[in-house]
Amino acid sequence: MEQQRDIEILKRAELFTGVPTPVLAELQAASFRKRLAAGDVLFRQGDPVDTFYIVIVGRLRVTQTTPEGAQVIIRYLGPGQMAGYSVLTGGTQHPGSTTALDDSHLFGWPAATIRDMMTRHAAIAVNAAAVLGERYHEMQVRLRELSTERVEQRIAHTVLRLARQAGHRTARGIEIAFPLSRQDLAEMTGTTLHTVSRTLSAWEEKGIVDSGRRRVIVCRADALEAMAEAADK
Amino acid sequence: MEQQRDIEILKRAELFTGVPTPVLAELQAASFRKRLAAGDVLFRQGDPVDTFYIVIVGRLRVTQTTPEGAQVIIRYLGPGQMAGYSVLTGGTQHPGSTTALDDSHLFGWPAATIRDMMTRHAAIAVNAAAVLGERYHEMQVRLRELSTERVEQRIAHTVLRLARQAGHRTARGIEIAFPLSRQDLAEMTGTTLHTVSRTLSAWEEKGIVDSGRRRVIVCRADALEAMAEAADK
DNA sequence: TGGGGAATTTGCCGTGGCGCAACCCTGCGC
């Protein structure tokens, strides 16, 4: 059955691990589907928070934009991850914009539904806390990197992290599974696309990575690790 | 009664808002007290996560240290706030160190107790998600500032934030209520104490702040706001 | 009241990396 398949998917979502099947069935019944084409926007920064989503397939990017127009990439979302966490925390406006990178497919719920389910089933609320705690922790790490490391180390750490999260083994090395431009890396590491480009060129020369148009393959992860940890200046 | 007073305190803690009194009584009964003198360490980075705390009075600082010895200040904790969030998210090691800045007084619980209460009372888990979501959001803001702003703007934003969180009206302006050195500000803004010192000196000259040994008073918050938003370079 | 040490200030110099500008690729649409 269609429903059974949906429930299997929900069971593997980060927010619903360990939640009993009847509750998942209830969630399934209350959900709707949302499809996005590459480039479509799910929320825009400042939009009222009224819907919650879980990614089924695809990849999305969450960004924050300053009044001056500078952008920062907060995170990438893949299958099983949630979009619209403000629903869980009682926020009223989305802190960032969420955009599909590939064609994507999501489950959606009205905010009130999820808030109600979370109140009635502690397991969901416990998961919510765990997921948000993990994201909080990730941000602590990035903040520390940004505060204390040089650009090259930050890019190395970021590329390694992406390879770990969305890496795909290929003949030439670990390929990052979604389109990733120089600009994107710059917005993740607090630098400019120029500096990222220079850095990747240097790495390419040493055979550490193989990169091209919106594409990065890590050939020698060990060398990148060394780069990232470089205690020297 | 002593117990009644404790329950009143718990009622105002961020993690327990809206939790029914009988549950608070249960929490009170299971809690122990912890006292710290200024400078005492509550957890050390990497310590196993086995206890959870709520600040009653005092002020603590959470820091993360890199293998190279560089430090970053993650946040300050004041009355009503929780220390040891990893207990809520199932972490096994503390991601940072927590140190008392003033003599402080806390409620403590074994990790298992809090985890159990959270599972049995969804309201607590919902609050946990809300608090962690808020901390996550704060970190997004800091990350964005660190990525896109110049040092002077970052210091301005940070000082304003501290004044808002822990400000105390005095004749000369808003005083930050706990000892705050140049080094501390540097560790919050990703710069060096030298640069912070130069910046504060310049502000002092313009009458925007009044600062001294581990002490900062904001005299003209409006001028600082302007500084922080400076669209020009 | 006289150290002593921590916090702060300040000058000077070196430089990482940003801004700008020009140019080059490459894949896609027509």
Place this chain on the structure above:
DNA sequence: GCGCAGGGTTGCGCCACGGCAAATTCCCCA
């Protein structure tokens, strides 16, 4: 098969900051 637009590369000059070093101030404590 051609053109074009969105990425990417690279050279050059500059400057905001970091590093280093030395002096000064101020609080705490004996």
